[in-house]
Amino acid sequence: MYRKLVVISHTPHRMGRDGQLRGWGPTVRELDKIANVWAEVVHIGVLLRGLPEASDLPYSTQNIRFRAIPPSGGAKWFEKISIIGTTYTILKTIHSEIKDASHVQVRVPMGFGLYLIPWFGLSFHRKYCLWFKYANNWIAKSVPPGYRLQRWMLRHNWARCKVTINGHWAGQPRHCLSFENPCLTSTEIADGFVEISKKSFEKPFELVFIGRLDKEKGVPELARALQAAPDSKISRVHIIGVGPLKSSLEDIQRIKTFPILFHGWLPGGEIRSLLSSSNFLLLPSRSEGFPKVIAEAFCYGCIPVCSDVGSIPQYVDEGNGFLWKSKGLETFGDVLQMALDTRADKLSELAKNGHTLASRFSYEAYLQSLQERVFKDNRC
Numbered sequence: 158m159y160r161k162l163v164v165i166s167h168t169p170h171r172m173g174r175d176g177q178l179r180g181w182g183p184t185v186r187e188l189d190k191i192a193n194v195w196a197e198v199v200h201i202g203v204l205l206r207g208l209p210e211a212s213d214l215p216y217s218t219q220n221i222r223f224r225a226i227p228p229s230g231g232a233k234w235f236e237k238i239s240i241i242g243t244t245y246t247i248l249k250t251i252h253s254e255i256k257d258a259s260h261v262q263v264r265v266p267m268g269f270g271l272y273l274i275p276w277f278g279l280s281f282h283r284k285y286c287l288w289f290k291y292a293n294n295w296i297a298k299s300v301p302p303g304y305r306l307q308r309w310m311l312r313h314n315w316a317r318c319k320v321t322i323n324g325h326w327a328g329q330p331r332h333c334l335s336f337e338n339p340c341l342t343s344t345e346i347a348d349g350f351v352e353i354s355k356k357s358f359e360k361p362f363e364l365v366f367i368g369r370l371d372k373e374k375g376v377p378e379l380a381r382a383l384q385a386a387p388d389s390k391i392s393r394v395h396i397i398g399v400g401p402l403k404s405s406l407e408d409i410q411r412i413k414t415f416p417i418l419f420h421g422w423l424p425g426g427e428i429r430s431l432l433s434s435s436n437f438l439l440l441p442s443r444s445e446g447f448p449k450v451i452a453e454a455f456c457y458g459c460i461p462v463c464s465d466v467g468s469i470p471q472y473v474d475e476g477n478g479f480l481w482k483s484k485g486l487e488t489f490g491d492v493l494q495m496a497l498d499t500r501a502d503k504l505s506e507l508a509k510n511g512h513t514l515a516s517r518f519s520y521e522a523y524l525q526s527l528q529e530r531v532f533k534d535n536r537c
Contacts, residue, residue: 159532160259162195163285164188165251167267168202170223171209178223179213182425183449184264187339190520192218199254203228212422226250229268240268248276258285260532265311266293266304274307277316287318288531292338293446294467295322300444319531323446324468334530339523340449341456345429346515352433353458353512358504361392361415362436362497365459367428367450370400375441375464375489380405382441382490388414390497395431397423433457436504437496441481441489442466452518458508462496464489477511 170180179185180202192198197220204225216223229243247269255261263273277287289311293304300308311320314332321336322329329335368374383394383406394417396406403419410417423431428450432438438454440463447468451461461478463469473480481492499507516522 158193159195161197161199161257162192162260162262163199163201163251163254163258164262164264165201165273166203166264167228167269168200168264169228170202170204170225171207171213172204173209177215179209179215180223182212182214183340185214185216186425187520188221189216189218190339190342191524192221194524195260196220197222199224199258201226201250201254210422211424214424224250224254240271244269244272255285260286261288263287263289263316265289265291266307268303270307271303274310274316277318286532287316289316289318289320290336291320291322291446294444295324295333295446296326297444297467321531324471336526337517337523338447338449338452339518339520340452341515341519343516343519343521346456346512346519349433349456349458349515350512353505353508356433356436356458356505356508358436358501358508360390360497362390363392363395363434364437364439365395365397365431365435366439367397368440368442368448370396370398370402370406372402373443374398374400375443376400376402376405378441378489379439380409381488382439382493383409383413383417385490386493386497391415393418395420395435397421397428397431429453429457432459435459437462437493439493440464441483443483445469447472449518452515455511456515456518458512460496460504460507460511462489462493472514477507477514 166184168181168184170178172178188198188200199222201224205228226247227243229240291308291311294300312330312333320333322333323338325335366379370376393415396417396419399421406417432454436459438450438459438461440448440461442464443466445467451463451473454461461473463473464481464483466483470480479492479496481487481489
């Protein structure tokens with residue numbers, strides 16, 4: 158067992174009325190599942206005002222401790238300036254925790270990553286193993302300037318450490334390691350196999366979309382695809398998420414006979430239940446690293462119908478899903494129509510093929526890969 162892991166992120170946390178702290182579900186769940194490798198895990202994250210959202214979770218592992226830092230950064234200019242005002246507090250908090258750490262993980266891109274990368278690079282007498290986890294699209298050209306700068310600094314190894322990224326890319330520096338983003342337990346993978354064996358792929362189909370309701374997640378393309386889809390081939394559509402373009406999907410609901418159900422954000426268990434009952438995951442994103450929801454969909458036989466951005470084409474192909482070439486002539490609606498017209502036996506085969514990839518996204522596989530590829534030498 159290792160001594161102490163310090164995780165630095167901008168993961169939002171909120172305090173419930175019951176006094177229990179809750180954080181963004183996927184990140185909290187990941188730390189819960191890997192925490193038993195360390196005697197102590199400290200998560201330095203952002204504490205926000207307001208009550209927790211449905212997708213937030215409490216920590217369930219006793220050896221995890223949360224250290225709050227103030228929120229900083231944002232889309233507006235005065236929010237960006239706030240990064241400067243919080244710098245001292247954030248660096249002081251980080252310094253106090255990493256002094257006795259055996260391992261430090263920094264999750265980027267984030268606002269204060271702009272100064273954290275060079276700050277760690279100037280730490281010449283590190284006694285801990287440091288690595289950065291870059292979760293965004295590693296090759297996208299259309300990204301915010303701050304994300305682009307952080308990616309450039311990491312590519313040129315300003316922090317003098319290993320960097321884990323989504324996907325495998327030509328010209329990838331040796332210190333940049335391709336990693337799968339963990340989101341599944343071995344038990345869930347086994348349960349998913351059983352669910353797929355019982356699943357029906359006869360029309361009409363159940364569809365699900367999971368993500369922010371905005372342009373980056375492809376909501377305009379989703380709305381056009383649903384508007385053009387034959388009513389007789391769809392039983393219902395689940396929309397999990399919130400965002401400014403919800404009204405465009407509500408407009409579609411008024412002219413279709415199949416119901417469009419708006420769930421807002423849901424806890425992970427309810428999301429996995431909907432993936433298990435649904436036939437297709439719709440994800441016409443304009444930019445992604447590799448979304449965990451595709452791995453979860455693979456696990457439960459929910460066939461992805463998604464765009465070819467980020468590292469998605471390295472996992473989704475004609476053998477396990479439907480890939481929309483977003484720069485081509487076909488629309489997302491054309492690809493969805495192809496999926497809806499596919500025979501049941503072929504869809505069952507695609508679902509089973511997708512499940513074979515699910516084990517690559519287990520927490521167990523992630524920990525083993527960390528130990529073999531990142532922790533194998535003391536300097537990391």
